[in-house]
Amino acid sequence: MRIGVIGAGAIGGTIAALLDRVGHLVEVTARGEQLAAIRDDGLRLDGGWGVHTARVAAAETLQTRPELAFVTTKAQDAPAAIRANAAALDGITVVIVQNGLAGLREAEQLLPGSDCVGALALYAASYLSPGRVSVTTTANTYLGAGDGPPPAAAVEAARILDAAMPAFAIDNFTGAQWTKLMVNQINALPAITGLSAQQVLGDRRLRPIVTASLQEATRVGYARGVRYGSIQGLDDRILRVVARAPRWAAQAVPLLMKRRMGSTPNPGSTLQSIRRGQLTEIDYLNGAVVDEARTAGVDAPVNAAITALVHEVERTVAFLTPDQVAERMRPLLA
Known part of the structure; x- marks a missing residue:
């Protein structure tokens, strides 16, 4: 063919x-x-x-x-x-x-x-x-x-x-697209820090940030009337729990993602673009969450801040340390 x-x-x-x-x-x-x-x-x-x-x-x-x-x-x-x-x-x-x-x-x-x-x-x-x-x-x-x-x-x-x-x-491909968007919540922090996805999800300073963006994005989906599809161990039932859980408990999902990735370092597509000096897809990932939140009449400040940090790294070509990222995001995670 x-x-x-x-x-x-x-x-x-x-x-x-x-x-x-x-x-x-x-x-x-x-x-x-x-x-x-x-x-x-x-x-x-x-x-x-x-x-x-x-x-x-x-x-x-x-x-x-x-x-x-x-x-x-x-x-x-x-x-x-x-x-x-x-x-x-x-x-x-x-x-x-x-x-x-x-x-x-x-x-x-x-x-x-x-x-x-x-x-x-x-x-x-x-x-x-x-x-x-x-x-x-x-x-x-x-x-x-x-x-x-x-x-x-x-x-x-x-x-x-x-x-x-x-x-x-x-x-329900549309629902699966939304679930994949939740999976892609792990892409931004590697692009900001230069670390692999596994390193980000294993870092006690960064994992709460990924969790907060995931919870916020999940809630935006529900505000838009989404019925999440079932992929990579996530489905509507699990994401409904994630949306409502305290952050410390919801961190179990990023840890599950880390285990599913295996041991070969996964940079994620967003970091790969940064390394090649190209613009990233961040406006279609975390930025899409911000757009959908606006349509639903709700806020998505964590995803907006993460989108801005990726654009900052695109402009400066300088990664931030985990401590710097944690400090910049702390007011939104309080």
């Missing part, structure tokens, strides 16, 4: 390499050093799903019309990437693999003639160097759309992807 992957970074590179390994004709889009490396030496994958070098076609935009496409850029880059490839994407199934809440909705507006479905990639992968990606934690990818049963396009795309990596079509 001809498959296009728009954005061959950590997540997209993993999808492209594994689909190539099971025999599909894969074309990827990339830019700069990444594009040159893929053209010269292939797309090299290692880690949890084995080692494979994918000799895939690569260009800045898709050069052939695929039968199925995955959009795996950073959330803020997706609209421009979709517009640049719109002719190739028109009329086919397009899978939007992104963090945050807005990606699928934006794609549907930009591609009215296509079957757009969402995907949540729960595995962790790191962009190590141009052309090289490493899977640090294996996990499922979930596909769907809306708050009902998965559409036929999601079921078929999941079937194709599942031959290469664990993938499933699910009900």
Whole structure:
């Protein structure tokens, strides 16, 4: 099958390499050093799903019309990437693999003639160097759309992807997006401190901050009428308890996340962007919580402060120590 992957970074590179390994004709889009490396030496994958070098076609935009496409850029880059490839994407199934809440909705507006479905990639992968990606934690990818049963396009795309990596079509995709947003509450503190997600969640100064942002975000979801989906050990019942629990008790959830990550250091996608000198997705993660809170008529000061700290690190390219972060956040956690 001809498959296009728009954005061959950590997540997209993993999808492209594994689909190539099971025999599909894969074309990827990339830019700069990444594009040159893929053209010269292939797309090299290692880690949890084995080692494979994918000799895939690569260009800045898709050069052939695929039968199925995955959009795996950073959330803020997706609209421009979709517009640049719109002719190739028109009329086919397009899978939007992104963090945050807005990606699928934006794609549907930009591609009215296509079957757009969402995907949540729960595995962790790191962009190590141009052309090289490493899977640090294996996990499922979930596909769907809306708050009902998965559409036929999601079921078929999941079937194709599942031959290469664990993938499933699910009900209540919107609720699962919100639960993934709660999981992504761990992304910001590594970007602020330069520490791995495991180090952040194991730090007694930082874990209460992650817990406070998680509780606040969970409450915002309930204020918006969300019924959370079940992924990575979290579901509506557990998150309802998290929203109401005292902070010391709610810290059990970040500790559970830490155990699920394993021992291989996971920097998170936001820190990876900082290290590469790129803008992060923070406005689509903690920033999305702030936006949704505003819509619901409630406040989200912890998530707003964390969003501002990530933007500060983007500007200064200087990480904060755990003590500095704890001091800056202390007034909001009192």
